[in-house]
Amino acid sequence: MTDYATLEHNNRHYQRAADLMQQAFDESSAEGDTHRRANMLLSKLVSLSFLNGTEKEQQQLYRQAKRILDTDTDTLAWMPVNFYIAANYLKSTGQYQEALDMYNQGINHCDHIDTGFNTDYIDLVTGRYDLYVNGLHDMTTAYRLIEQDMAAFDNRAFNYYTTDQLDYLWAVYNLTAKNSEEVFTVFSYFMRITQATFSIFSQAGGNVAQMARYMVRLYAEFIDLYAFYDDWSKRIDLRSLSAEQRNLMDTYKSQFNDVVKALSDIMEQMGLSATSPIPVSVDEEVFYAFLSAQEKFYSTIRPDEQKVREVMDRHMGLTREANPSEFVNVCLYRMNFLNGKGLYGETKTLYEKQMKPYAEAHKLADAVRLPVASLMAATCQALGDARSMLPFARTYYKEVKDIMAHNYPLLTEQEQNNMAKRFGDPSFWLSATLATYPDKSKISGEVYDAVLYRTGLQLRSQRETRDAIMRSGDKELMALVDSLNRLRGEMERTQGYKPTLSSEEAQRIYPTVAKQQARINALERTIVDRSAPYRSAAPLDATWQQVRDRLHEGEAAIEFIYAHPLWMALVVTPGCAEPQAIPLSVADSLSNALQRLGITNPTTLARKLYNERAIDLYSLLWRPLEPTLKNISRIHYATQGLLSTIAFAAIATPDGHYLADRYDLCPLTTTAQLLHPATERRPKTMVAMGSIYYSDRQRQQVAAGDMTAARGDDELTFDDFSNADTTVRGERASMRYHFKYLPFTRQEISDLRQAMAGTTMRVAEGSEATEQTLRQQLRQAPDVLHLATHGFFIANSAQAVSMPFFKQRAVSVDDAMQRAGVALADAEDTWTGAASPADDADGILTASEVANLNLRGTQLVTLSACETALGNYTFEGMFGLPRGFKQAGAASLLVSLWSVNDKSTAMLMTSFYRRWMQGATKREAFRQAVADVRKAYPQPYYWAPFVLLDAAQ
Template sequence: MRLLTWIIIGLLGTLAAHAQETRTDAVADSLDAQARLCSQHNDHEEAVRLSLEAVKTRAAAEGTHTMSYATSVNRLSKYLSYTGKQKEAIDRGAEALGIIDALAGKWNAAYAQALSDEAGYYSRAGQYQEALRLGMEALDIRDSILGKEHPDYAQSLNNVARYHSYLGDYMEAVRIGRKAMELKELLLGKDNADYAQSVSNMAGYLSRLGNYEEAIRLGQEALSIRERTLGKEHPDYAQSLNNLAKHHYFTGDYNTAIQLERQALAIREKVDGRMHPDYATALSNLADFYQKTGNIDEAMRCGTEAMNIRKTVLGEQHPDYAESLANLASYHYACGHLDEAVSLEQQALLLQQQLLGEEHPAYAQSLCKMATYYSANGQWEEAEQYAFQATDQYTKFILNTFAELTSQERDLFWMKVKPWFTNTILRLTEQSPTDKMLSSAYNGTLLAKGLLLKSELEMVNMLMESGDTTAVKAYRQLQADRLLLLRVCETPKKQRTHNVDSLRRLITKEERRLVRRSATYGSYTQPLRVEWQSIAKAMKPDDVAIEFVYYRTAADSGRYAALVISRQSAHPEFVVLMDDKQLADIPSKSFYTSPRLSQLLWQPLEPYLKKARRVFFAPSGELYNIAIESLPFWEGEEGLVMSDKWSLYRLSSTREIVLAEQRHRQGPLTASVFGGMNYDTKTIAVEGKEKYEHQQGQKGAAKYLPATKREAMEIGGNLTAHDLPVLLQVGDSASERSFKSLSGHSPRIVHIATHGFYWTDSEVKEEAMDERLQFLSMYGNMDDADKALTRSGLLFTGANHALRGDLRQKRGDDGILTAKEISLLDLRGVDLLVLSACQTGLGKVTGDGVFGLQRGFKKAGAQALLMSLWKVDDTATRLLMSQFYEYLMQGKDKHEALRLAQLDLRNMEVETGGKKGRRAFSARARRAQKSNVKKLYQDPYYWAAFILLDGVD
């Protein structure tokens, strides 16, 4: 009986304990539920309090080694993180991870979630490397247990992309982030807050790469989704406002940026309070926007408050605090407080070095600022150290990023980062021409000039020479699709059979695959890095290399200068030449008759030219469109020009001196010669309009050029007489199709004698309503570079049908060959391409060169180009070209052959009392026209128009 009594008492005790445990679980569950509800309503402080009660309740009831306890601890860590208490969140998260690992191991969903959360806490604490490590571990676990088509796997992709972005690896962020975005769209649909998160993140990555238009589009999409799914008082909606404000800021739309950021700031204050990292971020952004609008006082106030919040909440060892220091430095610099600017930026630089590493773009930006501030403060030695490091770090960052970008992405990214190379370093060098500053300026210029063109050519060459037939086929398909896009853009919208946006997406996808494939053959960006010492070493003792540069000195003015080196140089020299206003004050008609321009451009360089025989120069700015090698010598005998004193080689960049040593042209020496086009002959397809009302003299049609037939025949005969295989295309056979047939197996020499055209932006706008101007691609959907390439070109047989507006057939081989069409050809075997036509050297001047025919042929792979800068005389051109080829066949190099041919034309004596027709440039030549002086072509008008680009043998 006593035993039974004890058994009953024991059972009753057990039941009571179980009931108590159940009640405890219910209390803890209720506390957790209340905390979750508070967090959903953005009351994170109350969520922390309730969650902490839940954790204590479970610990008291069941101990600290149960899954339910671990779950409560993990929730608590999240709420702590939401309140900005990252260190406590990390500690609690680590506790939860340890318990789950001990009870269930690592390969389960609970551990993966806790690991993913822990990565987030480290990220908010500014420890991005650790965040990436944990995020990758969580991704691997989810891949293994859930598979790649699960929302949690997509979220891990999203997180990993974000950590890469924080570390400055923007291309990896884009690559992984795009996967996350596409997967979420597939699994969750577009009207989903998690999808909006990935869209918003992608907008941020693209913005960092300079693609602001797409960033704004995606940012607006994310904002709209979050407004529908979360409401306007949610932190994520505020985050979208914040991001969208930054995208607008980068485009220069400061008022919109301020308006959006103010909205974000108000939400942050209401939801998170003022002592929160996200409130500080909004405040910091607003300060930047105020600075750009000139409201420095407000920028200083907001920036200081943001810094103090970050210092209190995040601590001084956080990248955001470093950012605040750097921002405040720029505000002080704007106010003229140079010592304060230097001090703050120095602190920011040291933190970025410690926290982010020297490869991070933020570190390079701080180096640039340090150089600027020290220079402004007159501390030249300090400035040069930072400028040299900045150029080096920025160059590495650019080339590494370029390696994974498509051509359009490279354009946008370069626009974002190029100011250091094309402006800032040049201004600093003018102020402080120390050895390292001079080296930085020259090396930066070598990188910047023609970077976009050279990078594209290097990638194409790597693909085409890889021996990978699949890659070659894919590249040819890419070029075919680009041509299709061109045709669609030329067509009025109502008549289009293809969607432009779909074609663009297809082309981008194809090119991206090729870029990734090219990485298996090596880095195509490495040859882009050439330093001035390599150039000096490649030159002869009596050579001089000059990089002309143009840089802004104010919003509406700029300056020309020259960077000069020789084989003996210990460092480059920097010579200020003239302001752009001084150039504008010289009438263009007097460039070649008055020494004014030579006195500004060449005479200051005399000390460096005294012992030189060959001078290699790369123009800049408006110098691209001036034959500066044929300017009158600044003093002495009338008629003496610069090329009489020195052998002047015009180059795209002086890096061509080095590349010429490495270049080996393949295949036998062959030639193709085009001339005497019958512009009225019908061709395969016709449409367009003629622009020659003021250029060629016949409205609606191109005038036949009889001298071009004779020129082609003479040149063809000369080349044949020297046993050179020649394909001669004259009259009807000189068609656009016959020229395009050279693509892929081009001869070493190509000569084209015909009409050329070049339209300026203003001229295009004047004719914008004319339907016949389709070959100028006026129907939109093209970027500025492509538009410039469609506004210059050459005329072949049958062009007049298109020029008169016969729109009966589709665009094709209609006799109008634009630079854009040329750029899609493969002319990599062409060593010399001669454009014996009007204005073939003109185009839109950009920081990357001249966008016109020369750009088209260069993109196609042609090496040396002989072009004209103005409307040329037919007979003089024929004589010049015949002599040029005669010297070429005698074994002269391209440059010397042109120099001698021009000299022969200048000195040619003609039995006549003067040539009727065009009035000569110079007074001396005009006197000759009225007398029996036989040197009919001595005026620069007849011979100086032709320039040879990259003719280094």
């Protein structure tokens, strides 16, 4: 009877299948309450789940089955599958904790009788992974369990693969983040899947029909990888690649084509075609996967809109009634496809006629609600319907915020990075809605709060974890952190950058790096878990009202935001009823104007923007604000994205002055900083470095009085790096292969000694200003850290891998925190590749290394160097040196936007410290120091590069 019921279910006769299972249950009553009979009830529940209006009956069946599950312990064979079905039902109804309990009971039973990696066990553990990721949003536990289970999987040392094991590898692979940071882990899993697939294929005697399911999955994944690679290759600037790298890209593409063609031939052997009947040897799920692959094939590899539509029509027709969840996935893909073609009206119709009715009849899974909200927000915006867009924008923000709020405190840094890349800016669609919303005051406060939440989200979490470790006094925990740093160094040294990595080298290196990455991931999670008891409770979200209540008369707080497609400003003033949302300009207007200048060097660009006023920044970014800023003299402001590179103080006003002449401009990483102002006190301790010899040769040249030789020849032109005053020469920029000696930093350090008289100073100069010395001096955090040296920021990985320093650190080039840093003694040989000392003694202090320092209690970090305010900007802030020092615990930063002039910088620093020590606040001392420099050097290039960040008091 049960077999007959299963046959009816597979033929989609769901009511008939349910009736037969009930009949089997009734006829076996003499058996009593056994797991076998519970399975009949649960199987009936599964059949009813395909029929609308049966929810109450499903609940009754579950309660009846659960009573048996809680009492019967005899019929062992049925236990795992029953717990699995019950868990899936609970998960589908949002009862996640109850579902977890069912999964755990099933897994514990399998462990007790040592079933090994059989079908039941694999179904249970992979179902539990999915529950943690997509239901409980607990990625930390999911990844930890995956690592534990994969270790057990590897320890079994199978003599051959089974399809059950292959299913398990696929489940793990599908839950692994697909990004550059996890590339070795992903590659390792995928190669094992490929190996296992063809191993089983060989064991089956090359029988294509038996391997249909797995060959189709492999085919679909290769097409996904091809599509990803094709999209990536279109987005990168090929001009930044060498001829060798471009040839390698062509080779990879050719190899992809060969593999896809070979797999396509196998698909034909199986009789698979998007228009033909489903072959008898292929089940429906496999055929759906094949159709999905064909949709992507005709979308990306061989674009053919008509064929894509034909395949999607077939796919939707087959799944609309038979498989609702698959139908939703096809609808999502079609919506993406239509939006990509600019057919937003079709997308809206598809949603309203197909997706929305389903959503009203069934609860959309968490994994579906987000992409639906994002797609429909984009669709409504393209159609100019901001009111319809708002509910989707709110849904997107709420869902992503809930996921991040639940997970961020528990995730490792890498997992946080992965999550940020996966979900993006939670406030993006709310901000975009604001751009065209008719009554902006209705939602401006909502958007302001969302911006406050997202900005620095990761920084807050990571800083709290680091602070907790430092507060704990747990020596074992601190030793784990040291071990983690060593492991990261080992992985970097395992693989240097090789643009022509052979397959033999890849096979040798990738498994090693994959194992190192796994050890790093496991250790990071151990650290996160062990530090949990020391972490403070998560603070409540900051609100715009709290920011408003911190303002004094004559002050304003501004969040500059990207609200697609505009730059906008959210302005809060004392006593305001809501933030004022002010459109500034179309974002492309600024970026296009900058591109037309054709300048990539920040220093040359600064001259054009602020000395020559090549772009009217006032009209683009400030003029619309003026009516709101009447009677305002002090402005606390935070920027986003491209605006983080703009020196607002140097924006010229129509009357021939600058914004710095009208306002006291106070830049912040977020205006929420006003809720946690720093306590101003005169510094008592200081660590300073300057007059650094970057090579032994420089030391000899300076000792011989040959300053010209020590400073080297500029690679850039005279016009790029100076003005008509030839006595002012020598900017603090790292040339591509050479750190020059900076003679004025000797005087700067000497002046600092005088200005900081009365403080305890630890100064290192010349060859003594090493990275190891700095680390030793920072074992006790000083009030002030001052580094007068070269700084660097490499904008992208393509540029980085052309530099010797990064060629030996290929694993790091995708990390912006590794591409920003400062140079200390003996950095020259490391930078040019002549030497490869340990990372903590190589003379190059990267932002990533800075983040691991302990600067809790440090009032100010001054980076008297070039471009130290720059980095890669994401929705939650800038990733570069400022991020590193803030993460390390520094309160305020004095950093630069472009390559600074040696002499004018020394003047600024001396004036700043003297005034600060005389009793002025940091902010006021900085304003007066800038005024001093302006008297000697009126052009903004000289007085405007530095910004004092987060000096709220």
